[in-house]
Amino acid sequence: MSTTPRRRAARAIASPWLAGGARVDQREKKRQAVLQTAARLFNERGFHATSLDDIADRLHVSKPTLYYYVKSKDDILLECVRTALALMQQGIAAVRQRGGRALDQLQACMRSYAAIVMDDFGQCVIRIGEDPLPPPLRKELRRLKAGIDHEFRRLIEEGVAEGSLVPCDPKLAAFMLAGALSWVGRWYRPDGAMTPDQIADQGIALLLGGVLAPVPSVPPARKRAPRKTST
Helix, strand or coil: CCCCHHHHHHHCCCCHHHCCCCHHHHHHHHHHHHHHHHHHHHHHHCCCCCCHHHHHHHHCCCHHHHCCCCCCHHHHHHHHHHHHHHHHHHHHHHHHHHCCCHHHHHHHHHHHHHHHHCCHHHHHHHHHCCCCCCHHHHHHHHHHHHHHHHHHHHHHHHHHHHCCCCCCCHHHHHHHHHHHHHHHHHHCCCCCCCCHHHHHHHHHHHHHHCCCCCCCCCCCCCCCCCCCCCC
């Protein structure tokens, strides 16, 4: 599908080096621009095929300028992943704070998770993964992921206890739900036919409701009364 001009404009990242502003504020904006641009390039080309020169070119700055904001390409990837996982944790924490039925909280957390995996940073987590990272950073990434998995398990356990979810293995259910939602980050395209909200709505409905049509109940056959015989 071809990208419409409107959506292409929405995907463009304006280089903060071309604008003025307070020094501290501008430094953070520039750092975020480096991370988001890198995440987008990683998703488009792959981690190994993207160089710091590519990131600098996209931002219209020199390569040495990047080292003022990041240490290395590995550091950029870790920060992209940290950002995505932090957003997921914040979304889950906000849902938990609002309270309500476990089922409603689970649906809200799934929606937040789905929205993030369709974002630049979330796609970076799903498409690039932990393999390019050195072992110490890979270990930290797994720890952050485990925290999110624990929250899904707890909500599923609470849903079973309140009767809104069928009895199941919370660990397996959490893996299945998060795994299915994560995969959206691989095939989602901003120029696709469906918006992120539409994908989240239909995806969550399928995951929680299934795809099987309800089987109509067949009323039991009536027993015929014995026929009277004529005398």
